[in-house]
Amino acid sequence: MNGAVRETWSPASEADQLVLKELRETVGACMQCGTCTASCPNWHAMDITPRAMWRMIQFGMLDKILESKTFWMCSACYMCTLRCPRGLKLTSAMAALKRLAGIADGPHARRNLAFYRAFMDDVEVHGRVQETSMMQRYFLKARDPMLPLSYLPLGVRMLGKGKVHMPGKGRGDVLRPLFAKAREMEGLS
Structure with a gap:
């Protein structure tokens, strides 16, 4: 992928922009190990795995993410957050996606x-x-x-x-x- 990725969805207000910025910062250090997906009790019902979703956020593919049902399937069990080797707050990222979906x-x-x-x-x-x-x-x-x-x-x-x-x-x-x-x-x- 080249360096210029076009973001097709952008939040309207400053508060929305802040949520998006915080979301990117939350998953920015993801090393794509797959522990989040392996830990998730609902991964089988998701159309995009959590690991793939973090990468999509990094590449600005929010329109595809917001069309998916992945983050809605999150039961906030915190297994991904607890087991993440980088200590990323992935459950909070899922909650932020739910908020963004409400805005979109x-x-x-x-x-x-x-x-x-x-x-x-x-x-x-x-x-x-x-x-x-x-x-x-x-x-x-x-x-x-x-x-x-x-x-x-x-x-x-x-x-x-x-x-x-x-x-x-x-x-x-x-x-x-x-x-x-x-x-x-x-x-x-």
Whole structure:
């Protein structure tokens, strides 16, 4: 690859530029050892491996990264961060990519962000995922009237096997302070 790499996506505000700069600095020292990918419990569900994604960030290929589902699959288990021989804060880099995807507002990002927020909101309210309420949240956040229809066959199969349960009493009172602190640390509150 030659020295001039064209970045096709650029954040609009100064705050967004700062997030991008911080992201590049975070993964800039990556030596491509692959320990992050080998440590990730979700690597098999990702369309780009974490190792490849760090290289893509270094080369400014954010448009391709933001179209992927890789960073949305991160469960923030911190295994990549704990095992990185360079001590890079890779879990923080994944969180920064989620924030950038929310800013980019492309069709892939919008749907993935809606699912991520619905999932996290449901965990905050119920203390765990309750599929029925989580999917209702997802459909409302996605703002796509045809989306529920695409899940209809799966819903019918799950209902037939007794896998769909109506939401019960939430345990949000226990987790609400934890989520509030996480939002504060991420600068979202």
